[in-house]
Amino acid sequence: MKLFYAPGACSLGIHVLLEEIGAPYEAEAVDLRSGAQFKPEFTAVNPKSKVPTLALDEGAPLTEYPAIAYYLAATYPAAKLMPAAGEPMARAIEATDFCVSTMHMQGFSRIFRPANFAPSEGDADAVKARGAEIFDKGLAVMEKALEGKDWVAGEFSFADTALFYVCYWRAARLKLPLPERVAAHYARMLARPATQRAMVAEGLA
Ligand SMILES: N[C@@H](CCC(=O)N[C@@H](CS)C(=O)NCC(=O)O)C(=O)O
Structure with a gap:
């Protein structure tokens, strides 16, 4: 998987989760200041032009902080990021x-x-x-x-x-x-x- 992030942006929280998990991942910085999020290279990955974006090994990239956070917690239960049900x-x-x-x-x-x-x-x-x-x-x-x-x-x-x-x-x-x-x-x-x-x-x- 690959995290698209911008230094110090909201994607920092997802970066922390990936480090908590410890599974291999790549990270690519998106320069929001220069408008890289609107360039075709990035909109091809996430047409919303936002970080965090998590490219999965299979399937469409995942967007929206709560969805990415839930996905990581659910996919890597050993990291104990998912609270008890209820x-x-x-x-x-x-x-x-x-x-x-x-x-x-x-x-x-x-x-x-x-x-x-x-x-x-x-x-x-x-x-x-x-x-x-x-x-x-x-x-x-x-x-x-x-x-x-x-x-x-x-x-x-x-x-x-x-x-x-x-x-x-x-x-x-x-x-x-x-x-x-x-x-x-x-x-x-x-x-x-x-x-x-x-x-x-x-x-x-
Ligand atoms: N609703 C989105 C919000 C993501 C968001 O607003 N990200 C900001 C960085 S903190 C961004 O990518 N901004 C680029 C822009 O708006 O051009 C989420 O939950 O992930």
């Missing part, structure tokens, strides 16, 4: 969807790409402020969700990498603080050898 699994899906669909797509996307949300450049500051508000509310939700827990679903699972990448953006890119339990979760993620290997591979460490 509430732990539901909590993992709930958190992954919230981090990707709300904190990332509605919050951070407004901060990093205001032009995608406003027709006029003059609205950019208001769009960014709304993005920050959505993200801050998301952090508060995750702070509550981590009450009494080290990991999102109780035990470490695929969901923790989704929370990790949005926290990486906040802490390392925006250099803003995280609330207490979320900060402790972020520190636990940074301490994992798999996270460290993925960050070195992406030139972030």
Whole structure:
């Protein structure tokens, strides 16, 4: 399999999962800044022009963070990335969807790409402020969700990498603080050898 990623993008979380698993994989950087995601070489792999994209050894490439994370956890059970069926699994899906669909797509996307949300450049500051508000509310939700827990679903699972990448953006890119339990979760993620290997591979460490 082959991961298409951009250094420090949301694909970092999938990179961590691949390192947790330890099965052989290739990784290819896509230069989002120069628009490589829109070039035919990449759209032939993923017409959505997005990373993460996971090219499988057989079949169509897999896209969308939650689907790729679920696929990896289900395909490599020995890595213990899949929570137990029932509430732990539901909590993992709930958190992954919230981090990707709300904190990332509605919050951070407004901060990093205001032009995608406003027709006029003059609205950019208001769009960014709304993005920050959505993200801050998301952090508060995750702070509550981590009450009494080290990991999102109780035990470490695929969901923790989704929370990790949005926290990486906040802490390392925006250099803003995280609330207490979320900060402790972020520190636990940074301490994992798999996270460290993925960050070195992406030139972030
Ligand atoms: N819904 C997608 C979102 C992926 C996404 O937005 N990826 C960003 C990087 S963090 C991207 O590829 N952006 C390129 C672009 O929008 O041109 C997922 O869950 O994987």
